Amino acid sequence: MTSPAVVIDNGSYTTKAGFATDDLPNLVFSSNYMIDKNGKVIIGDDEMLNNPNLEVMTLLDNGLVYNFDRIVDNWSYVYDNIDNNNGIDSKEYPLVITEQTWNTNKNKTKLCQIAFENFEVPIFSLIKNPLSQLYGCGKSTGLVIDIGASVTSVTPILDGIIQNKSSYHSKYAGDFLNLHILNYLQSKTDNLGVSGSDSFKQWNLSHGLLSDYKNLSLSYQVKNYQLLNHSHINVSDQRNHLEHLFDPISFKIPNISIPEPTLDKPESHGLTNLIYFSLTNLQQSLYATNSDSNGAPSQNRFARFIELFKTLLNNVLITGGTSSAQGLPDHIINDLRALTQKFFPDYPFSYAVHQIRPTNSDNSDIWDRQFGSWLGACNLANMLNDESGNKIALDNWFISKADYEELGEDLVLEKFK
Template sequence: MAYTSPAVVIDNGSYTTKAGFAREDLPSLVFNSNYMVNPETQAVIVGDDALEANCQNEVMTLLDNGLIYNYDNIIHNWQYVYDNIDNHNPIDAKEYPLVLTEQSWNTPQNKVTTCQIVFESLEVPIFSLVKTPIAQLYRAGKSTGLVIDIGSSVTSVTPILDGIIQQKSSYHSKYAGDFLNLHVLNYLESKTPFNNLIPAQFAHASDSFKHYYASHNILQEYKNLSISYQIKSYQLYNHENINVQDQRNYLENLFDPTLNKLPNVTVPEPTLDKPGSHGLTNLVFLALKNLESSLLPSSNDTTSQNKFARFIEIFKELLSNVFITGGTASANGLPDHIINDLRALTQKYFPNYPFSYAVQQIRPNNTENSETWDRQFGAWLGACNLASMLNDHNEDSNSAKIALDNWFITKADYEELGEDLIVEKFK
């Protein structure tokens, strides 16, 4: 059965929500994932312009550690998509398939709660949860690869073999874009008071709004300018110029989170039993070492020798398909830094295997803008590719059936089979 209506695809990130129809080349909606509640009417406020217009209210979050935790209000985020997706005209959720992305460490209970909302409250006809790294790698045209995703709130390292996430060798940490923002803010506050960073029109805004605005505007703009153009001064809204020639390369904090101290922020010393306490290079190393221990045969008989040859083949393919993605990964020079570190890692810690020469970064598109879009919207674009299979009307193709059998749950199946079907289909 092929569907005629295009799927609605929503990628909820901690920083922004990306949404649009699966047939589109880029998401038609990119808006802040935070929200407010009007204290008088209890109405939920969503959308960049609406947040600014109500700046006196507190700004609240929907995600933590890359996962939705605020299920009481996530439906308002999704409803905002349905109300605005068609050139800011509403559509009926009952008439369109829905695809959401999820992190690979999402919990079974979260999956069940998500399905309850989309089927019972939104009443969508058919639904899928697509794992973010799978969508990103699929977008790159690969089924095996090492996905390094550096987003706003989370950095993750995910080995994928033949389309299967190696969960026990997948790690993530909170040393990502927001962590860099803390260093940038600390630096700017050493030059000028925090309130000087905020436009005068928001002088009486709530503290949470001021910090939200600084993060999504000033800090983001400053990072983009200073990394891409090595600026010597930065102009504030009040036309004050800050001399930034003595700035440090704060990207290094991704690789060594303990490098520069932050006031009132305790960064724990990294330990082997807590992968999330490590910087980016060590996070990749721990993922590869764990994968090695799970794949490497322990004996030297003929069968093990064949397995060893297969192990070498798998690692070479994995390391020749390194996909670096996420909004923070757009920082100038960061991908090359990661690849160089990865080559050095394999030479130092895997000297008996011919891996180092194989380390290569996947670039889905050759043009600079396309690469930027793929980093920012890779998960959304990959999920669109999978969702588009539902609309395949080619009689010689089984794409629609494959999608329905493997990745989607219909409302009727949900009502009949419930939680067991969700856990099995989206495991």
């Protein structure tokens, strides 16, 4: 029997890690890091909080790893602590890493190289976030709307195939909400109770005060909020901060330039328009696919289009840490129904819009949103230990160290395309 895979989900906000056989990740820590005056890399929330005067640095940009030297330190931290703060030998466990759909070939190759050459793992896989999340819900067709810390993405998936040309993402996500909330709180007080280097203050606010404030104010409409210095401010006149995700330019932030949205730059738009771009582009793609040899639409194009869209819209998965805000999923579903009524009036789509919901408790819903990528990747990783699924997993999602050494980069790009 193969050892359980180690699954690592490197998000811009936190890194989630654990064994694929675990119900939840047993390590959840900041993806940021510090370097002290002796060159030691500091990782982990408690350790970083003890060094407020050091600079806080990042691993990812636009949802993609760019700092490969430090991703080695991040993964090493996982291997040193994953077993109840005990270390394990990376050579003995398969490794699964999650990735965004827009990950580059250069990144894929580098991550694979680190896995096999630095950590000498026996088996490795890069699993795309939306696909793993949808599979984790037992679906192969659906619309995955992922609202994380640094990136919001909309990804249609048909029969297990990501429709890349109809997938869009933007930076109007949790960190963007933080900017508005911070501006709002600073209008209420001159002292938010945070000290240290500028980058530490920004990191500490994001992981502490702003995170807590979002969880409370967006859910319960609190009137008074306690700051880190234990003082209280009245926030009863707060705006609905969630609206910034849908209409990013409605409210300006001092000293921050937000570009006007343009049709040639989908990433400049809010969430509703991202969904619109995705659906209309997918419609055009499906029409083109179902054309005859002369380029004219085939007779069954409408039936096929309606069948696929009904299935897609009946399986809307809203995920990501920021999506946990109360009211946000309902807002998205209502917008989606309005979009289908307005832009697809000839087809009865609006009634088909339904959100995939967990079948368990409310807590399950929270964990599915916070850890959806990690949990989905675990489901696929566990196929390695399933007698009937092992060959499927190895053929479709995993590369062995022996195959990597024999075939190299070509295999990586073919397997993880």
